[in-house]
Amino acid sequence: MIDYQFSYGDLEIFILVLMRVASFVYVCPFFGGQQTPNLVKIGFSMLLSIMLFGAVPFTPLDYNTVIGFTVIVLKEVMVGFLIGYAVKLCELIASFAGTVVDMQIGLSMVNIFDPNTNEQVTITGSLYSQVLTMMLILTGMYQYILRALADTFTLIPINGAVINADRLLESILTFLRDYIIIGFRICLPIFIITFITNVVLGVLAKVSPQMNMFAVGIQIKIIVGLMVMFITVSMLNDASNFVFINMKELMEKFVYSMQSG
Numbered sequence: 612m613i614d615y616q617f618s619y620g621d622l623e624i625f626i627l628v629l630m631r632v633a634s635f636v637y638v639c640p641f642f643g644g645q646q647t648p649n650l651v652k653i654g655f656s657m658l659l660s661i662m663l664f665g666a667v668p669f670t671p672l673d674y675n676t677v678i679g680f681t682v683i684v685l686k687e688v689m690v691g692f693l694i695g696y697a698v699k700l701c702e703l704i705a706s707f708a709g710t711v712v713d714m715q716i717g718l719s720m721v722n723i724f725d726p727n728t729n730e731q732v733t734i735t736g737s738l739y740s741q742v743l744t745m746m747l748i749l750t751g752m753y754q755y756i757l758r759a760l761a762d763t764f765t766l767i768p769i770n771g772a773v774i775n776a777d778r779l780l781e782s783i784l785t786f787l788r789d790y791i792i793i794g795f796r797i798c799l800p801i802f803i804i805t806f807i808t809n810v811v812l813g814v815l816a817k818v819s820p821q822m823n824m825f826a827v828g829i830q831i832k833i834i835v836g837l838m839v840m841f842i843t844v845s846m847l848n849d850a851s852n853f854v855f856i857n858m859k860e861l862m863e864k865f866v867y868s869m870q871s872g
Contacts, residue, residue: 623680624669627769629660630684631691635760638695640702641744641753663761669769686772693865694760701858704790705743708797708850709736715798715805716836717829735840739797739847746851752858759862767869778868786861793857797850800843801836808835 633656636642642655674680713719713733722731732740747753795802812828 623672624667624769625660625664627683627687628664628667628764629656631687631763632656632660632663632760634688634691635695636691638692639698639756641698641747641756642695659757663764666761667764667769672770683770686770689774690763690767690772690869691760693869694763694862697861697865698756698858700786700790701854701861702740702743704793704854704857705739705797706732706736707790707794709733709739711794712736712798712801712836712840715802716832718833718836742847743851743854746848747855750851750855752855755859756862759859759866763866766866772869775868775870779865782861782864782868785864786857789857793850793853796853797847800846801839804839805832805836808832 633653636652636656636659642652672680672683674683710719710733712735713721718734721734723734723737724731808831809828812831
């Protein structure tokens with residue numbers, strides 16, 4: 612016979628675990644996102660919270676009023692939000708690289724609707740984002756993200772989050788620097804080839820001024836850009852791995868910025 616008791620104190624801890632997990636799922640693009648129905652996100656958050664509840668270390672909560680418990684809930688929401696937001700920021704690198712590519716080959720005005728963000732994005736940006744999502748599944752990176760969420764309950768106990776503004780600001784500034792570097796590394800082959808193409812078209816415009824290089828150059832840059840994208844598609848594997856490494860570092864820095872001491 613199984614004798615399992617679930618007290619009022621256990622309910623408080625479960626609510627706090629659920630708040631951290633639910634805020635993470637709501638922000639994280641792979642597990643949540645705008646395209647995922649709310650019932651699915653709620654069900655996945657409940658299931659994950661039930662699985663983590665028995666393994667979460669905690670100490671008795673110290674609060675006296677409803678406002679005190681609300682503050683604890685907001686702290687747990689903030690922890691889950693920052694962990695999920697680290698994943699979301701790294702996913703935006705692919706969209707940034709695609710935007711630069713489309714600006715170079717002349718497709719920047721062609722936008723499509725992205726269900727993940729409910730925004731208009733460029734074609735190549737959407738393509739790179741989908742490739743990054745598929746690589747996240749194939750490489751098992753989603754397992755690391757879930758393990759990282761589970762480890763936060765050990766590194767940042769319930770009601771143990773302390774925001775260090777200096778550490779958090781340093782993490783964000785470091786990421787913004789790496790954000791541009793990684794994005795340009797992804798689109799660097801296309802950027803160089805289109806730059807050389809523009810130089811050649813400029814020389815031809817001087818040699819043969821009677822030719823309309825503006826009209827001819829649009830088609831040439833699109834053809835050259837698509838050919839380079841087709842040739843360099845095998846490099847997206849290494850680019851995705853580079854993004855995942857940055858994703859791990861950013862999650863670790865965010866957790867470090869919320870630890871006490």
